[in-house]
Amino acid sequence: MRYDQFENYLDTDLAWRKKEISELLLLAKTSNKEVLLKSLILLLYAHWEGYIKKSSKLYIKYVSEEKIKINDLSSNFTAIVLKSQISRCIEESDSLTLANELSFINGYLKKINKRFKIKIDPDKDLDKDIIDTQSNLKPKVFKSIVDIVGLDYKTSIETREHYINSNLLANRNCIGHGSPFDHTNQLDFSLTLKDIEKLKDIIFSIIDNYREELLDYVNNEFYLSVNEVKRKSYTLKKDKELEKLFSQIESV
Incomplete structure (x- = not known):
């Protein structure tokens, strides 16, 4: 997958989601019916979960197609490759022998010099093997996905x-x-267009930021372990940008 293809996949998937939200928001503005306002919350969540899931899979697929040695990638990719062995160790943690641990170490040593290659289908929504939103993409789950992807x-x-x-x-x-x-039972939120638009702006600010970072990670090869220091500096800059954007939305 080339960079321009990756960018096109991310942008095309995001565009139709934003279009649907805009269309429903326009309907809600013309009628202000509660059923449309409730539908906006449902649709906003659906596109929040849908985009994070698909874009994350696309990124892992991109890195996989680069055929880079696992040892040269950031540690999250090693974890992805060893996922099944890690799960086995956890499941059998009450064992009185070191057999599982030794098996894990041997598996690790055999794989680190191999190229990172994962079979993942971004269009297969039911595939939860690597990216699992748990059908409830709360911030805690989002953080886990961010860790898996390596951001x-x-x-x-x-x-x-x-x-x-x-x-x-x-x-x-x-x-x-x-x-x-x-x-x-609401805290600083009511079923009004103003509050829903603010919620929409916050969520899509996170989504837009996520898209930008995935593109920058590819463009700057932040998935390589050698670029760790540059990646950390980049993250601090993006965090400040996002904080400034949130503050602007909240001040309205």
Whole structure:
């Protein structure tokens, strides 16, 4: 996969998602019916989970097709390759022998000089082997995916975990399970266009940032262990940018 192909995949997948949200938002503005406002929350969550899942798989697929030695990649790719062996060690952790641990070490030593090659299909939504949103992409799960992909979870997002959990996840779960919207159990959020637009802007700021980082990681080869220092410096810069953007959204 070439860089321009990777970029096109990310942009095409994001464009139709934004288009759907914009179209539904326009309908909600013209009628302001509660059912449309509730639908906006459901659709916003669906595209939040859908884009993070697909873009993460695309990135892993890109790195896999580069055919780089595992030992030359950042440690998250080693973890991906050894996932099944790690799971086996955890499952059999009560064993009184070192057989599992020795098997794990031998497996590791055999694989680190091989090229990173993973079979992953970005279009297969039911494939949860590597990227698993648990059908409930709360910040804690998002952080796990960020770790698996090899990016850094940002302080600017961490400080807004409660906002995302309360206003996107809790309301999506409530609406999705057929319960009425609980107006009495909301913190700084109501079922209004203004609050939903703010929520939309926060979520898509994270999505846009994620897209930008995946492209920059490919362009700057931040997936290589030799670029670790540059990657850390880059992350600090992006975290400041995202914090500034969040502050602008919240000040309106």
